[in-house]
Amino acid sequence: MQLYARHLLINLEEEEARRRADPRRRIRRSHQYATKMAACGLFRSLSSNFFTVLPLLNRSATLSPLRLASQPYFGRTLATSCRLTAALKFTDKHEWIRVEDDGAVGTVGISKFAQEALGDVVYCGLPEVGTQLAQQDEFGALESVKAASELYSPLTGEVVEVNALLADNPGLVNKSCYKDGWLMKMTIGNPAELDTLMDEAAYERYIRSIED
């Protein structure tokens, strides 16, 4: 545990230094800011236990797991952020967002329900990198034989990447809506907005209620 905590602190500092040296800083400024905030959050949670943690780091003796287990805030922060990175969150317009490991960027796509309802996608109209979006803003449209269907941003943030594969292969949205058919990646300007979205179980219930 002691070695892990040190390792984590060093990694975060190195990560920060690497980002500062990155020539593409301008585009990823908001990305950096969000990362920094996440990192600061973690530092804060660690430093709140500073008086207990520091002596532990300096000690050569091994740590009692019981003592560290009694730092509930530290443990809870790490566990929560791990859950967030894995799960999909859904909007009532059938978009999903998956928060990336660093917690600063989310990948956005449409759900299986949505792609089935749309039919074969023939064109993906997606935004430019750098576009600023507020939650629920229109950010593009998917065209299928059925219609041009508007896309709505699940969160507030900035577009940092758009799936270039979709230009020549829009059908990826149908074939692999949760993986290769992702639409765009955006920064998470306001993480609290994630709480307004549905988790997978709630989304399944929502689908069933619409279908009835």
Next chain:
Amino acid sequence: MMSHIRRTLSLCRSRSGVLQPARTSSASIGGGGDLVLQSRSTDVFQNLALEDWIDANVDLERRGVLLLWRNRPAVVIGRHQNPWNECNLPAMRSAGVPLARRRSGGGTVFHDLGNLNLTFFSSKKTYDRQRNLRVITEALRRICPELDVRATERFDILLNGHFKISGSASRLSRKSSYHHCTLLHSADRSALAALLRPSCPGIHSNATPSVPSPVTNLLDHAPTLRWEELLEALVHQYNAEFGLGSASTPVDPADESAFPGVAAAAAELRGWDWTFGRTPKFGVRTLLELTDERSAARGSARLQVEVKGGVVQSCELDVPAHWLPRRLSGELSGVLVGGRFCPHRAAAVFSEVTRSESCELRGRLRNLCDAVVSVMG
């Protein structure tokens, strides 16, 4: 009449400001169900803006709306189309025919006063294009029983199994949808044919293409079918299909008090950024034919341009060195990069280059500039 419209729409407005069916005052609106509206405007941008206004502001969960409209001559392309590929921009400019990009998908159409547009607004749940097209086919069956009109799987309507008299496109938004279609009563078919062809050759793009079809006018097959008669039959059939008794109410999309925000929406639709700037990324690869007026010599040059967001990203102009010094062709391609893919813009920046050149080169240079400008529509 306009005060009646304002009253009708204001009666429908809920506390939140969104239009909703006014249950208690349904008798005064006439029918208490779907609305049938007829636009007084023949401006394509105003009518498209009105569509978006209705979609955004009327509560379509409980009631549908049918909007009938027609435009002065215009070309309308689909949401994700390439206008340089779909229509003859120089011919449109000479004829004073504007270009509009709509928000729904689908292909390119020619609008004029002989082309009736119908927009069926509904909730996403009740979105049913075949049902909407049945309104048209059943209405025509009633008033022109001798005509064979049928809707296809692609949501076209064919006359006598062969000629297209109607095409459809749609848009799905937050909670609502609209499905609009054309109906050729008496459109100018020669104008249609002249304008719906590419502006320049050699376009490489993944934009949604149009599917060209032979078209005909209803009037050519039913010479006594008056415009007003057609409209009446359609309104009657809409009410029969959707079980309501709404009379058609005229609306004016230029009326900002009835439709707040509609003028700004129309302005956005008129803008270059929406009309041309929204064109999916494309490339142009073509051969330019060059002539020297003085010596009657001929030459050719290769042009390769990449355009994104309507702006030139890169340009290669490969002109043989014996025709023009490479520094000149290099300069021409250089001044295009970063600017709009637009003939006016190109002509303006080119004139700066040609102005400073000596007489003997100017003729060939101008000829080359004209050839490049003509590629831009």
